Amino acid sequence: MPTSAQRSGRKSAVLAAGAAVTSVVLAACGSGTSKPSTVPVAAASGTALSGQSITIYSGQHEQTMQALVKGFEAKTGVKVNVRSGDEAELANQILTEGKASPADVFVSENPPTLTTLEEKGLLAKVDADTLAAVPAADSAAAGDWIGVSARSAVFAYDTAAVPASQLPTSVKDLAGAAWKGKLGIAPSETDFTPIVTRMIQSVGADATKTWLRGLKANGKVYDSNEDLIAAINKGEVAGGVVDHYYWYRMRDEVGAGAVHSQLSYFAAGDPGSMVDVSGAGILGSSKHQPAAQAFLNYLVAQPAQQIIATSQSYEYPLLAGVAATKLAKPLSAAGPVVPATDLGDGKQALSLLQSVGLLS
Amino acid sequence: MSDQPFLKAIGPAALRRRASGAPFALPLVAAAVAVVVCCPLVFVAMQAGQSGWASVRQLLGRPLVTTLLWHTVELTVTVTAATLVIGFCAAFLTQRTDIPGRRVFTVLLAMPLAVPEFVHGYCWVSLFPSVQGFWGAVLVMTTSLYPLVFLPAAATLRRGDAATEEVARSLGHGRWHILWRVTLPQTRPALAGGALLVSLYLLGEYGAFAMVRYTTFATAIYTQFETSFDTVSASVLALVLIVLAVLVIGAEAGAGRRRGRVVREGAATRPADPLRLGRWTAPAVVGLAALVGTTLGVPVYALGYWLAKGNSSTLPSASIWSATATTAGYALVSAAIATAAAVPVALLAWRHPGHLSVGIVRLAYLTRALPGIAVALAVVFFAIRYATPWYQQPPMLVAGYVVLFFPLALTAVRASLAQVPHGVEDVARSLGRRRLVVLGRVTLPLIAPGLAASFAMVALTASTELTATLLLHPTGTDTLATRFWSYTTGLAYGAAAPYAAMMTALSVPAVVLLTRRTLGPARLSKEEA
Numbered sequence: 001m002p003t004s005a006q007r008s009g010r011k012s013a014v015l016a017a018g019a020a021v022t023s024v025v026l027a028a029c030g031s032g033t034s035k036p037s038t039v040p041v042a043a044a045s046g047t048a049l050s051g052q053s054i055t056i057y058s059g060q061h062e063q064t065m066q067a068l069v070k071g072f073e074a075k076t077g078v079k080v081n082v083r084s085g086d087e088a089e090l091a092n093q094i095l096t097e098g099k100a101s102p103a104d105v106f107v108s109e110n111p112p113t114l115t116t117l118e119e120k121g122l123l124a125k126v127d128a129d130t131l132a133a134v135p136a137a138d139s140a141a142a143g144d145w146i147g148v149s150a151r152s153a154v155f156a157y158d159t160a161a162v163p164a165s166q167l168p169t170s171v172k173d174l175a176g177a178a179w180k181g182k183l184g185i186a187p188s189e190t191d192f193t194p195i196v197t198r199m200i201q202s203v204g205a206d207a208t209k210t211w212l213r214g215l216k217a218n219g220k221v222y223d224s225n226e227d228l229i230a231a232i233n234k235g236e237v238a239g240g241v242v243d244h245y246y247w248y249r250m251r252d253e254v255g256a257g258a259v260h261s262q263l264s265y266f267a268a269g270d271p272g273s274m275v276d277v278s279g280a281g282i283l284g285s286s287k288h289q290p291a292a293q294a295f296l297n298y299l300v301a302q303p304a305q306q307i308i309a310t311s312q313s314y315e316y317p318l319l320a321g322v323a324a325t326k327l328a329k330p331l332s333a334a335g336p337v338v339p340a341t342d343l344g345d346g347k348q349a350l351s352l353l354q355s356v357g358l359l360s
Numbered sequence: 361m362s363d364q365p366f367l368k369a370i371g372p373a374a375l376r377r378r379a380s381g382a383p384f385a386l387p388l389v390a391a392a393v394a395v396v397v398c399c400p401l402v403f404v405a406m407q408a409g410q411s412g413w414a415s416v417r418q419l420l421g422r423p424l425v426t427t428l429l430w431h432t433v434e435l436t437v438t439v440t441a442a443t444l445v446i447g448f449c450a451a452f453l454t455q456r457t458d459i460p461g462r463r464v465f466t467v468l469l470a471m472p473l474a475v476p477e478f479v480h481g482y483c484w485v486s487l488f489p490s491v492q493g494f495w496g497a498v499l500v501m502t503t504s505l506y507p508l509v510f511l512p513a514a515a516t517l518r519r520g521d522a523a524t525e526e527v528a529r530s531l532g533h534g535r536w537h538i539l540w541r542v543t544l545p546q547t548r549p550a551l552a553g554g555a556l557l558v559s560l561y562l563l564g565e566y567g568a569f570a571m572v573r574y575t576t577f578a579t580a581i582y583t584q585f586e587t588s589f590d591t592v593s594a595s596v597l598a599l600v601l602i603v604l605a606v607l608v609i610g611a612e613a614g615a616g617r618r619r620g621r622v623v624r625e626g627a628a629t630r631p632a633d634p635l636r637l638g639r640w641t642a643p644a645v646v647g648l649a650a651l652v653g654t655t656l657g658v659p660v661y662a663l664g665y666w667l668a669k670g671n672s673s674t675l676p677s678a679s680i681w682s683a684t685a686t687t688a689g690y691a692l693v694s695a696a697i698a699t700a701a702a703v704p705v706a707l708l709a710w711r712h713p714g715h716l717s718v719g720i721v722r723l724a725y726l727t728r729a730l731p732g733i734a735v736a737l738a739v740v741f742f743a744i745r746y747a748t749p750w751y752q753q754p755p756m757l758v759a760g761y762v763v764l765f766f767p768l769a770l771t772a773v774r775a776s777l778a779q780v781p782h783g784v785e786d787v788a789r790s791l792g793r794r795r796l797v798v799l800g801r802v803t804l805p806l807i808a809p810g811l812a813a814s815f816a817m818v819a820l821t822a823s824t825e826l827t828a829t830l831l832l833h834p835t836g837t838d839t840l841a842t843r844f845w846s847y848t849t850g851l852a853y854g855a856a857a858p859y860a861a862m863m864t865a866l867s868v869p870a871v872v873l874l875t876r877r878t879l880g881p882a883r884l885s886k887e888e889a
Contacts, residue, residue: 055835062846062850063850079834081835082835082836083835083836084842084846085831086549086585086586086830087848088585088587089585089586089587089733089830089831091589092585092586092589092591092733092737093737093740093831095589095591096591096737096741096744097744098744100745100748100751101519101743102751102835103684104801113589116589127781181804185502188583188586188587190587194586198572221573222573223570223571224570226848226849227571229851230486230851231489232791234489236489245852247523248852249850249852250851251850251854253851253852253853253854302694305585312850313850331781346587347588350588354422354424354583357422357424357427359424359583360422360424360425360428360575360579360580360583360589
């Protein structure tokens with residue numbers, strides 16, 4: 001579990017990111033030298049890659065991804081084709097395409113999709129310099145993909161239905177009798193399994209199963225987090241666990257005057273108190289490895305992280321020194337980042353969800 | 361039939377032997393079409409084949425699987441029955457009674473086809489949060505699918521022959537008795553065809569049920585694909601849907617074939633006098649108006665609400681016009697190809713009804729029961745292996761639409777062919793014309809209304825398709841559906857609304873064409889056939 005000490009280590013990551021750009025550019029030039037570069041970053045602005053094109057399968061917020069791609073294209077001259085879709089569908093597409101996939105880069109919303117591709121041996125290793133830009137816990141342990149941004153699990157609630165004194169401090173509380181008929185859940189969302197996985201690690205599989213049965217008995221099941229957050233805001237249910245940005249995007253849509261809900265965070269150390277990473281990986285079958293590596297490198301460098309920090313996707317940037325000013329809580333206070341190795345591919349959580357009948 | 365004695369004298373078999381052209385061309389072309397449109401079935405079977413019996417048993421033994429299977433059956437039966445009742449009543453009222461505003465009602469009643477499925481769902485849920493669960497699903501699906509029954513039933517009733525009903529009346533039977541024993545049986549094949557499309561669609565549907573929080577067997581398949589990334593298990597489950605589809609298709613064949621109805625074939629028919637509703641006029645008008653108000657009012661109101669209230673709404677940007685052009689282009693090309701592909705299959709079944717042709721037709725319908733994601737992944741699978749240069753190019757999306765909507769085209773072309781007297785081609789050939797000339801100058805002109813209906817049906821369904829479009833569209837091009845999806849997943853309903861409105865607007869001409877072509881021109885005189 002990364003601590004605040006670990007997070008403060010991110011300052012050095014800024015420097016590493018700069019070095020990474022340089023080395024990627026050098027690699028792309030095919031100079032063959034592995035000596036530390038003395039070429040200034042600005043001078044080697046990716047001219048060697050200019051004119052190439054790469055294809056990105058992106059499960060991320062489309063408008064933010066477009067802003068990021070625009071920045072990368074301007075910087076490197078690489079043409080980027082973005083295929084936006086649901087992260088799970090895109091992962092299925094890559095699995096069906098196999099080695100012939102036209103995708104060079106896959107950008108996900110949650111680690112399990114990337115981990116699934118990693119387990120199938122479809123991802124190439126990310127450059128070490130790029131990986132160094134963000135805390136190690138934010139990326140795959142073996143370096144198959146890198147964390148780019150983060151979202152935190154929160155409890156969204158209808159302010160009229162839940163007084164502050166009755167807010168749950170633990171995600172475990174939600175299985176209790178007090179929440180009977182008041183809870184909303186979206187178990188089929190890829191954002192939900194990480195919380196179940198954390199519960200399994202915290203209390204064991206059997207207790208998690210009991211907890212899930214409680215949630216099922218208490219809750220109304222929604223198909224998506226978008227539906228869930230809208231239902232909470234309309235007072236259809238009193239509250240539910242979602243990723244924080246759904247509430248912010250909903251606020252943008254309905255207008256501040258129509259917001260009847262708030263966010264609350266579970267107590268530190270609770271399985272529900274967690275930050276989940278959105279990451280990116282390079283397909284092993286990509287024929288544009290240098291350009292793809294350059295794109296990942298760009299994603300974790302300052303300009304891109306600044307775009308993420310100010311975008312309408314309302315995610316947290318991961319680079320130290322870049323703060324998400326639009327969000328109420330800083331990342332360090334939003335919960336610990338769960339290492340990808342802990343989350344795995346989420347299979348155990350899924351089979352528990354299926355065994356209690358929350359998923360089919 | 362006036363030409364019948366002549367045919368009997370010469371003998372159709374002799375004519376067939378004399379005819380020029382290749383007798384094997386048609387079965388070959390039809391079989392080739394069948395191979396292409398059945399590729400999703402092959403894909404699903406191949407994937408499922410990788411599963412062992414033990415894991416199949418474990419998969420099907422999970423607690424939720426049986427429940428979901430029951431949900432699917434329950435919903436399919438209920439919604440199909442509801443669409444049959446609503447579709448027949450609406451068709452009867454607009455075609456056989458003196459209800460005021462019949463022509464306007466006829467077009468309005470077909471209009472829900474212009475509203476995309478996922479828009480229907482969103483509209484209901486955003487306006488009436490209490491629309492959910494089983495009855496929510498029944499409501500949303502019935503109001504969006506009943507036109508599939510209404511249109512063919514209306515077409516049959518409009519062409520229906522007064523003579524049989526008059527005979528029944530002369531025998532002293534009452535109005536209700538005639539409706540039940542004469543009119544309804546005459547409509548049975550049309551009702552069965554519509555019910556087949558409705559129930560096959562329900563088997564594989566997922567999105568609309570997800571919206572009203574009702575889980576069906578298709579939900580289980582999506583879960584396997586989307587949260588477990590387990591294509592093998594998903595395919596095993598999809599095979600269960602195929603089994604259900606086989607049962608449904610068998611039931612349709614039985615219902616459509618059943619004897620006991622009185623049909624005067626060939627002779628010029630005479631329309632029945634419209635039934636005078638009298639004091640029932642007001643309730644009937646209120647009923648139809650309520651139906652139109654519910655099925656069209658909800659989507660129209662919700663779209664207006666989003667456009668007006670959503671903070672994210674902007675004036676239509678340049679991208680909406682390019683997305684509209686792209687959507688229309690794909691829809692038109694796919695409609696043309698699907699219709700062209702349906703002709704040989706329908707012709708084969710019509711000219712040579714036998715095990716082979718019937719088998720091909722039924723196989724083609726099976727695909728309709730598969731969830732969209734399975735069909736789309738099948739196209740991905742085959743395209744990237746056997747048509748690599750076309751992968752994620754426009755032809756691949758067109759191929760996807762053709763595979764998905766071939767059953768719709770086939771239904772329309774078959775319905776049209778069924779009205780052509782069987783000896784027509786033989787007569788033309790006996791006059792020394794080549795097969796292809798006969799096809800082009802005699803058969804195709806006769807089924808032109810069916811071809812137009814098929815074209816309109818595929819075009820409007822393709823222009824609103826989402827699941828397969830997301831997987832198959834060329835990278836970098838957007839359709840109205842993908843734009844709508846992109847905004848709604850970002851919770852920007854206001855920004856999404858113009859795209860949904862444009863999709864609906866784009867489909868309106870297709871629905872009008874469909875209504876006209878299926879029903880034929882309005883009757884001008886009683887002498888008209």
